[in-house]
Amino acid sequence: MSSVVAKAGLEIRNVGKLFTQPGKGDFRALDDVSLFIKPNEFFTLLGPSGCGKTTLLRMIAGFEYPTEGEIRLNGDEISDLPPYQRPINTVFQNYALFPHLTVDQNIAFGLEMLRRPKGEIDKTVDEMLRLVKMTEMRGRKTSQISGGQQQRVALARALAPHPKVLLLDEPLSALDLKLRKEMQIELKRLQHETGITFVFVTHDQEEALTMSDRIAVMSAGKVLQVGSPRDIYDHPANRFVANFIGETNFLTGTVLSAAPGRADIKLGTGAVIAAGVPDGMTPAGEVTVVVRPEHAVITDPETAAVKGTVDTVVYFGTDTHYHLKLDSGAPFTVRQQNRRGREVHLAAGQPVGIDIPGGVAQVLRD
Amino acid sequence: MSALQRSTAKRDAGIDRVSRLLTLPSLAIIFVFGILPLVIMLVYSFLKPAAYGGVEWEFSTEAYVSFFFTQDIFDETLTFNPDYLSIYLRSFVFAVGTMIACLLLGFPTAYFIATRPAHQRQWWLLLVTIPFWSNLLIRTVAIMLIIRDEGLVNHWLINLGVIDRPIVMLYTNFAIVLGLFYSFFPFMVLPLYTSLEKLDFRLVEAGFDLYATRGRVLRRIIIPLAKPGIVAGCLLVFIPALGAYVTPLILGGGTHLMIGDLIAQQFGSSRNWPLGAAQALILMSGVLVALFFYARNTAGKGVGHGR
Numbered sequence: 001m002s003s004v005v006a007k008a009g010l011e012i013r014n015v016g017k018l019f020t021q022p023g024k025g026d027f028r029a030l031d032d033v034s035l036f037i038k039p040n041e042f043f044t045l046l047g048p049s050g051c052g053k054t055t056l057l058r059m060i061a062g063f064e065y066p067t068e069g070e071i072r073l074n075g076d077e078i079s080d081l082p083p084y085q086r087p088i089n090t091v092f093q094n095y096a097l098f099p100h101l102t103v104d105q106n107i108a109f110g111l112e113m114l115r116r117p118k119g120e121i122d123k124t125v126d127e128m129l130r131l132v133k134m135t136e137m138r139g140r141k142t143s144q145i146s147g148g149q150q151q152r153v154a155l156a157r158a159l160a161p162h163p164k165v166l167l168l169d170e171p172l173s174a175l176d177l178k179l180r181k182e183m184q185i186e187l188k189r190l191q192h193e194t195g196i197t198f199v200f201v202t203h204d205q206e207e208a209l210t211m212s213d214r215i216a217v218m219s220a221g222k223v224l225q226v227g228s229p230r231d232i233y234d235h236p237a238n239r240f241v242a243n244f245i246g247e248t249n250f251l252t253g254t255v256l257s258a259a260p261g262r263a264d265i266k267l268g269t270g271a272v273i274a275a276g277v278p279d280g281m282t283p284a285g286e287v288t289v290v291v292r293p294e295h296a297v298i299t300d301p302e303t304a305a306v307k308g309t310v311d312t313v314v315y316f317g318t319d320t321h322y323h324l325k326l327d328s329g330a331p332f333t334v335r336q337q338n339r340r341g342r343e344v345h346l347a348a349g350q351p352v353g354i355d356i357p358g359g360v361a362q363v364l365r366d
Numbered sequence: 367m368s369a370l371q372r373s374t375a376k377r378d379a380g381i382d383r384v385s386r387l388l389t390l391p392s393l394a395i396i397f398v399f400g401i402l403p404l405v406i407m408l409v410y411s412f413l414k415p416a417a418y419g420g421v422e423w424e425f426s427t428e429a430y431v432s433f434f435f436t437q438d439i440f441d442e443t444l445t446f447n448p449d450y451l452s453i454y455l456r457s458f459v460f461a462v463g464t465m466i467a468c469l470l471l472g473f474p475t476a477y478f479i480a481t482r483p484a485h486q487r488q489w490w491l492l493l494v495t496i497p498f499w500s501n502l503l504i505r506t507v508a509i510m511l512i513i514r515d516e517g518l519v520n521h522w523l524i525n526l527g528v529i530d531r532p533i534v535m536l537y538t539n540f541a542i543v544l545g546l547f548y549s550f551f552p553f554m555v556l557p558l559y560t561s562l563e564k565l566d567f568r569l570v571e572a573g574f575d576l577y578a579t580r581g582r583v584l585r586r587i588i589i590p591l592a593k594p595g596i597v598a599g600c601l602l603v604f605i606p607a608l609g610a611y612v613t614p615l616i617l618g619g620g621t622h623l624m625i626g627d628l629i630a631q632q633f634g635s636s637r638n639w640p641l642g643a644a645q646a647l648i649l650m651s652g653v654l655v656a657l658f659f660y661a662r663n664t665a666g667k668g669v670g671h672g673r
Contacts, residue, residue, distance in 0.1 A: 063571055083574040084578055085577075090575045096569050098573075099569075109576050113577035
């Protein structure tokens with residue numbers, strides 16, 4: 001790819017961050033991270049706390065500077081620009097609303113700093129208040145509105161200057177479950193209506209799966225996998241991703257035969273299953289395969305290739321989780337939807353068979 | 367009324383009585399050391415001076431009249447005399463100058479301390495307050511030694527060849543303001559530090575994120591949020607600086623009088639206690655009026671900002 005041609009979007013190229021702490025040794029927060037975030041994309045940085053996702057976000061915002069690599073926006077290098085020269089705004093985790101200003105003054109702040117004409121500021125503030133449904137609250141102090149309303153004001157404040165990229169640093173973590181679900185839908189709507197690129201940081205895998213166009217899974221300062229939610233869920237590249245995103249079962253087996261994209265695996269129990277293979281990998285010998293709990297089906301122990309016994313049964317309302325113990329001794333979970341007239345009644349200690357349909361299993365890289 | 371309610375009511379009344387009793391000592395202290403001296407001053411200011419200090423118990427407004435006017439010895443006509451008022455004006459200018467100097471240097475100092483790692487801050491604060499540990503008089507004399515004609519500053523400047531004749535600093539207005547600044551600097555830094563320390567620096571980041579440059583973050587975010595500390599610091603410096611006594615006496619050489627010296631003179635060499643009391647009360651009412659207008663002004667602004 002030629003760097004002469006300006007590429008629209010946010011490009012993070014071989015970015016690293018080394019914190020030097022006197023007396024404590026160095027700490028590498030980010031290690032050779034490369035990402036390309038397309039215009040109008042809802043892109044999520046997902047990972048456990050301390051994985052470097054917030055550091056990366058702060059570098060895009062301009063609060064931290066990379067020690068290696070560069071960040072480009074629509075082809076222009078922005079790595080060394082101060083935050084106030086980047087057309088990028090942030091929704092902070094704790095909202096960071098200005099307590100000495102009212103709701104509308106908060107929203108107008110960025111536009112005032114850009115020295116936009118008064119008429120334009122007023123118009124945009126009205127528009128933003130409507131967009132986040134806060135028109136009635138415009139004269140309130142930020143301490144006089146609820147957490148969910150503060151969240152909306154923070155969004156409106158960051159969207160008002162029409163940034164090229166909006167950064168969101170775990171903006172929903174302080175909200176209760178119901179409000180969080182509402183705001184997830186709200187955020188998707190806002191992103192759709194404004195057409196702005198959203199870079200969203202979260203440690204909540206469910207939030208990432210439901211909202212994102214693409215997800216980058218991060219751990220210990222590295223990007224482990226980038227892909228659509230479906231990609232990442234169905235075809236995790238390694239054990240960390242498989243484990244971090246959703247529940248999963250790990251099985252070990254030997255490769256019988258491998259073709260590009262798929263392989264036949266002989267499990268320890270003797271059963272042979274067809275599994276997907278990550279791009280560019282040629283599996284051989286001992287491998288680990290993952291099977292999502294909802295993809296496996298409980299069947300008759302007489303005919304099934306994989307056999308086990310029921311350990312515990314946990315009822316979740318919409319579905320039931322069956323924690324099984326395979327004959328090989330490994331644990332295995334099966335999740336089944338509770339549909340009227342199709343309930344399966346299983347008791348602890350009861351022998352069962354497990355059917356793993358072709359293609360639902362996935363070989364891991366490590 | 368049930369027995370339970372009755373006993374609760376009785377207990378409440380008992381608690382009320384006990385808490386009223388418990389406030390008595392503090393009320394007594396306020397009365398004896400706060401209100402009583404003011405009343406004595408007010409009464410004395412309307413009496414006649416006795417020849418060797420003290421007062422004669424005879425009603426007179428002479429003290430207030432002589433504050434503004436001089437009486438001709440022969441025909442007893444009153445002519446307006448701004449001498450005392452000019453001393454008040456000078457004190458006011460010195461106090462404002464001291465306050466501004468303290469604010470201009472105190473704000474960066476407090477900001478610096480507030481942005482240090484938490485475990486370092488107490489040491490920096492200690493450094494600011496160390497001068498407090500020695501006597502004001504000794505500190506003031508020390509300044510005198512530093513800035514006098516043969517003092518450290520002139521000595522160095524001459525040795526370095528910057529000047530060839532000493533700069534006269536002692537016994538000037540500059541010396542007084544320098545001394546006041548040095549004495550009251552910690553009173554500015556401590557309240558400023560308290561409000562800057564509470565400042566959420568994520569708000570500063572939010573300001574940068576919303577296109578505010580450093581200067582505008584300072585003006586639009588940090589200063590408005592530190593305002594309670596700025597106001598407290600300014601009052602804590604301005605009011606004592608206005609009535610300062612030792613510093614102007616020593617560093618001004620007795621030629622540049624401030625209010626404090628003037629009042630002290632009435633109770634000392636001039637032996638005119640009523641005039642001294644009147645001068646002190648005029649100073650106090652001036653400060654009270656200023657504070658009143660300030661309070662009303664800021665309260666009004668608060669409404670305008672939707673507070």
